Amino acid sequence: MGRQRTIRDQNFWRSPRLLNCTTEDKVALLHLLTAPDSNITGVYPLVPRIAGAEIGWTAEQWLQVIHRLQDEGLARYDHVRYVVWVRIWWDHHTATQVTGPKLIARALEEIRRIPSEWLDDFLRDFKERLTVNQQRLINEALRPRPDPGLEEVPIPHGCGIDTVSDQVRLNTKPQPQPQPQPLTETQTPHIASNELDLSGIPTEYRTDVCKGIVKAKATGKLRNGAQLVVSAMAERFRSASGKPQDAMALTMYLAEHLNRPG
Known part of the structure; x- marks a missing residue:
């Protein structure tokens, strides 16, 4: 109904x-x-x-x-x-x-x-x-909720956290840092060419639009069809108000908040 x-x-x-x-x-x-x-x-x-x-x-x-x-x-x-x-x-x-x-x-x-x-x-x-x-x-x-990770934790008296024991040897060797896995360019064209009609998006912005959809999907925020989001972005590029300053960010916002027509 x-x-x-x-x-x-x-x-x-x-x-x-x-x-x-x-x-x-x-x-x-x-x-x-x-x-x-x-x-x-x-x-x-x-x-x-x-x-x-x-x-x-x-x-x-x-x-x-x-x-x-x-x-x-x-x-x-x-x-x-x-x-x-x-x-x-x-x-x-x-x-x-x-x-x-x-x-x-x-x-x-x-x-x-x-x-x-x-x-x-x-x-x-x-x-x-x-x-x-x-x-x-x-x-x-x-009302904003406090971050549980930032709550004050009582420190027992006499733990000596402000001093360094003479018997403690500090590890001075550099520790390897985990390398973040960036979104590669090879992932983006696959979505653009195989799944989406990007004809309404200027060529120089298509990569950012696709990245926004990929990231929204990966984080569970793609609450609308990907093509609906692309169509909304295309409308933004056609509007008289100008092009978005951050196409990827706007794509992610629309992926989460744009309502389906109907």
Whole structure:
């Protein structure tokens, strides 16, 4: 059974926040509130080409409207990570529901993926809509945990760790260091030529894109089909915002966070 997304009619068609919106702006907002890629927090990956196609626009038309929505404080879009924040999300969804036992784990996972530069603003808006107990729950769950390996260990008195015994002979011979096994170039073309269509990726970036997919797969972070990730990268290269500064890093990010269309 498909998901359901709710639009509160009074909060949309008669919202003071939308008074300056054009018809195109409202169409884009309706799509952002109901998009197949949307999640329970309203911050989710979205590729311009896919978003535009779903409402009959080009990627360029969609980006122009998104820029207007950003100027009005109704949405934010990260052109590098391909992530959108629908800032009117909680006008149509109940924030307290996502802190319930069935959704809290999923909500926390999605919150942890929010770009760091947005997180404070998101949490401020989100927690204003929660009860005191729910705010406390969110604060506790998102509090950084200490690294167990860095916990202070008591040292027994008199162990003499600050001195060196005269009877101890230090090993001064150089010890061989294990050599890391780098990702070889011979591994990368195999994936590119046998598994993926890289025609949308500029030639000089194909190796980095393939390396990103190989590394994401090796670390268990390839949560989407490899070709879907390549297509998202190709869209990034075609966009007007320019080429990514680190193609491998962006590929790894999309491999983990990009939602499947549908």
